[in-house]
Amino acid sequence: MMNGPLLACLKRIACGIAQQFGPNCEVVIHDLSDVDHSIVAIENGHVSGRKVGDGPSMAVLDALSGQPGKMHTEGSYLTKGKNGRILKSTTIYLRDENETIIALFCLNFDITELSLASSALAPLISVMSQKSEDRSIPQNVTELLDDLLEDSVRLVGKPVPLMTREDKIRAIHFLNERGALLITKSGDKISQFFGISKYTLYSYIGGTSDESSRS
Structure with missing residues (x-):
């Protein structure tokens, strides 16, 4: 179980990250001491539709059922929300002095619109020729x-x-x-x-x- 000072510190970090990256960035803190209600803090919960007191994600179950010694930070992988939104996610495993995983710090960034924009822009920025110009446009x-x-x-x-x-x-x-x-x-x-x-x-x-x- 996380102690009070650690949780307070993580909450401040979560708040700062959410403010930096805006409403599309969900930050979730899971406390593994209460699996049924593992979410103890969440910023921009509308991204996944979750709130404090809600249950675990698959990452939480992996941390509990897998081999803790082999669990390491998983960065920049794709997940999908219940509403079909595309999320770019990162899971950080937090351990105590005995290397036991006690909490998860998770980021879920909604990239749905960015993915659509990328698909729309791809035909505009793609080229038919293999020729590559690695220089600036001449001024004179x-x-x-x-x-x-x-x-x-x-x-x-x-x-x-x-x-x-x-x-x-x-x-x-x-x-x-x-x-x-x-x-x-x-x-x-x-x-x-x-x-x-x-x-x-x-x-x-x-x-x-x-x-x-x-x-």
């Missing part, structure tokens, strides 16, 4: 060009100083296909980025194999 054309240059390096798979002529041609063709050359004065930046002249840049785009254009 300079950032956009920088992003495209980074993409070209990732495409080749090696830093610019290690790129061969063929690697640079591949990267520049990629930039041209993505429209990078449509950005005003992008030719200057791209040439500087790859360490080539503008003449070489445009010869790469044109596909010339003139030996004098190598860089």
Whole structure:
């Protein structure tokens, strides 16, 4: 049986949790010394429709009939209320100095509306393509060009100083296909980025194999 100070402390914690998470969060304290009327404190009892003096939950029976030494905190599992509401639950087993389970501290958060919202949002946030963009939206054309240059390096798979002529041609063709050359004065930046002249840049785009254009 819980002593008075422990129960008072648990009640204050239960009240604080309920205030923090709002009316959808039920907090229940079960005293195992009186199984038939195990609920000694409850916040937001409307979630499950229970009140102080009501009987045990399945978790209480598990604690009494199972092997106490193997009973540990069960966090974040799904249960269902009598009214069909979906609850996200956590059960904490409280023990005395002899490791005997004397009480349960339980949380039941009604996630019914959240589950419905998640189902409604899923089609809106799902994507058909496997492509993933792990970057922020560019604020201007300079950032956009920088992003495209980074993409070209990732495409080749090696830093610019290690790129061969063929690697640079591949990267520049990629930039041209993505429209990078449509950005005003992008030719200057791209040439500087790859360490080539503008003449070489445009010869790469044109596909010339003139030996004098190598860089």
